[in-house]
Amino acid sequence: MRDIGQNLDTTKKRVLALKGISVQIEVNEGRNKISSFCGNVENVYPSVFTFKTLNGALKTFSYNDVLTKGVKFFKV
Secondary structure, eight states: OOOOTTOOHHHHHHHHTTSSSEEEEEEEEEEEEEEEEEEEEEEEESEEEEETTTTTTTEEEEHHHHHSSSSEEOOO
16 A cells, blocks of 8 residues: 555655665565665666666666555665
């Protein structure tokens, strides 16, 4: 479920504010599978953003994933 009062524009601004900052993310992959990655938000696009992990892997997520708490950000 998404938070009441949150919309995609607000979510995009929050992700844009994290660009270039080292953060940890937790990704809910379904069926009780949660992956954790450290890295930073590399690029933001109109409907997705890219996350580069410390080992160099590039992950892509939509803003809807953040809005529905499928992706959570934490300070490192």
